[in-house]
Amino acid sequence: MTLSYQPLRLLYTGLTLGLLMTASCKKALEVDPPSTQIVSSQAFVNDMSATSVMTGMYSNMMSGAQNFVSGNRSITARESLASDELVNYLPASQDATLTEFYTNTYNISNPYFWNEFYQRIYTCNATIEGVTASTGISDAVRAQLLGEAKFFRAFIYFYAVNTYGDVPLALTTDYRINNTLSRTPKARVYEQIVADLKDAESLMGNDYFKGTTAGTTERARPNKAAASALLARAYLYMEQWANAEAAATSVINDGTYSLETDLNKVFVSTSKEAIWYLQTVLATNYSTFDGQYFMLTRVAPGTSAQSPVAIRLSFFDSFEQGDARRTNWIDTFTINNTDYYFPFKYQKNLSTTPEALLVLRLAEQYLIRAEARAKLGNVTGANSAASDINVIRKRAGLPDTQAANQPDMLKVVAAERRSELFAEWGHRWFDLIRTDKVDSIMSVLTPLKGGVWNSNYKILPIPYSETQINTNLKQNPGYN
Numbered sequence: 001m002t003l004s005y006q007p008l009r010l011l012y013t014g015l016t017l018g019l020l021m022t023a024s025c026k027k028a029l030e031v032d033p034p035s036t037q038i039v040s041s042q043a044f045v046n047d048m049s050a051t052s053v054m055t056g057m058y059s060n061m062m063s064g065a066q067n068f069v070s071g072n073r074s075i076t077a078r079e080s081l082a083s084d085e086l087v088n089y090l091p092a093s094q095d096a097t098l099t100e101f102y103t104n105t106y107n108i109s110n111p112y113f114w115n116e117f118y119q120r121i122y123t124c125n126a127t128i129e130g131v132t133a134s135t136g137i138s139d140a141v142r143a144q145l146l147g148e149a150k151f152f153r154a155f156i157y158f159y160a161v162n163t164y165g166d167v168p169l170a171l172t173t174d175y176r177i178n179n180t181l182s183r184t185p186k187a188r189v190y191e192q193i194v195a196d197l198k199d200a201e202s203l204m205g206n207d208y209f210k211g212t213t214a215g216t217t218e219r220a221r222p223n224k225a226a227a228s229a230l231l232a233r234a235y236l237y238m239e240q241w242a243n244a245e246a247a248a249t250s251v252i253n254d255g256t257y258s259l260e261t262d263l264n265k266v267f268v269s270t271s272k273e274a275i276w277y278l279q280t281v282l283a284t285n286y287s288t289f290d291g292q293y294f295m296l297t298r299v300a301p302g303t304s305a306q307s308p309v310a311i312r313l314s315f316f317d318s319f320e321q322g323d324a325r326r327t328n329w330i331d332t333f334t335i336n337n338t339d340y341y342f343p344f345k346y347q348k349n350l351s352t353t354p355e356a357l358l359v360l361r362l363a364e365q366y367l368i369r370a371e372a373r374a375k376l377g378n379v380t381g382a383n384s385a386a387s388d389i390n391v392i393r394k395r396a397g398l399p400d401t402q403a404a405n406q407p408d409m410l411k412v413v414a415a416e417r418r419s420e421l422f423a424e425w426g427h428r429w430f431d432l433i434r435t436d437k438v439d440s441i442m443s444v445l446t447p448l449k450g451g452v453w454n455s456n457y458k459i460l461p462i463p464y465s466e467t468q469i470n471t472n473l474k475q476n477p478g479y480n
Helices: 008-012 025-029 047-061 075-082 096-102 114-133 139-164 186-203 224-237 241-252 289-294 313-317 324-329 362-375 385-395 406-420 427-434 438-448 464-469
Strands: 086-088 208-210 213-216 274-278 309-311 330-335 338-343 357-361
Touching: 047 114, 047 139, 075 086, 075 096, 075 139, 075 289, 075 309, 075 427, 086 096, 114 139, 139 186, 139 224, 186 224, 224 241, 224 274, 224 357, 224 362, 241 362, 289 338, 309 313, 309 338, 324 330, 324 406, 357 362, 362 385, 362 406, 385 406, 406 427, 427 438
Parallel strands: none
Antiparallel strands: 086 309, 208 213, 274 357, 330 338
């Protein structure tokens, strides 16, 4: 069964949980879901049924291309188009939403990510309430599930505030509260993100869970390090540099994770630098919908809705000469004497080393710590921004950075984030916004893409339908 969710307004209407499981999920996650849709009090009667709620949600997100995590409707695809990473070749008549992101001109009637964000938040809130109230769950599973639910609620709210700005902060399943929520200031939402992640750190252990058992080598469900890694990112965005450095250091020094020296081993389920990934559910020619969406193998981009985009040439040219990320994580497709470049982080579903959709990985933690250290004035020498950046550059086959002062080091950090994290989870778009570079870049680029840049379009409009149902929800500036 699937959760019968609608937008935020239907977050209010009851406590029925569908467990988001499909027949193929059992193979991937080895969890037996209840056979029918059941009310929340029954969903948490024991370890197995309670675990099914969260693992079912992960599985559901990986079971189709119409989710915010992967494929043509994902944060990755859409925000890469919004930024300077990708070119959209598909006509608006075939996919208006791609064109809207590409030209940075958004439609208030389109909910974009809103509906799914609040669907997932509802599941997290229901899990927190159900697990807390249950008397039939073991202590170990209770702690893990509470940690997962708080971690994932923080994860969703991180993307909500970075795509919509101020958003309603729904922390219960009580419709009497939720149906009149106004928008919560972004700073307050970040406070909740931090609080949830700190709770998740204390609740979850170092081991990864599979089903109701700890100790698996699979990293398909979050653990304590995943909470610390996301916390480091949140602190970075909040400009709490010392906290960001400390959180990233706790992950780097964990000992469980290390950078893969072979770039082609980064995005697989056995990756040593994976902190948390979403596991493959559907058995297709591709492990992830990102691989299916980005790879160009038969026709020019835009010829088919399945292959609408390619990497912008200026973005391809931004890589340093000799950067192994350009040769390993970007591939070329030539047709009619024209070369097209495309993201090649995700490739085929190799049976020996199946790919997984990496959400959090160690390289980002080095980049977070490098930026935090640079902001704190710790630019060069041992245990500095330079030492962290050089770890990333060495893996990419590049020489050590020569940056010797804070402004130059911050430019190097930005360039390394661009080259390391491209076509992943909207990092480039969010980096342009949080570092105040978006207006200068997009005011030049957006007209070339067929749009007119408006600084208000750094964030999406609140769906019109939501503002009509709940008059406490006020629209973002610049949208009518």
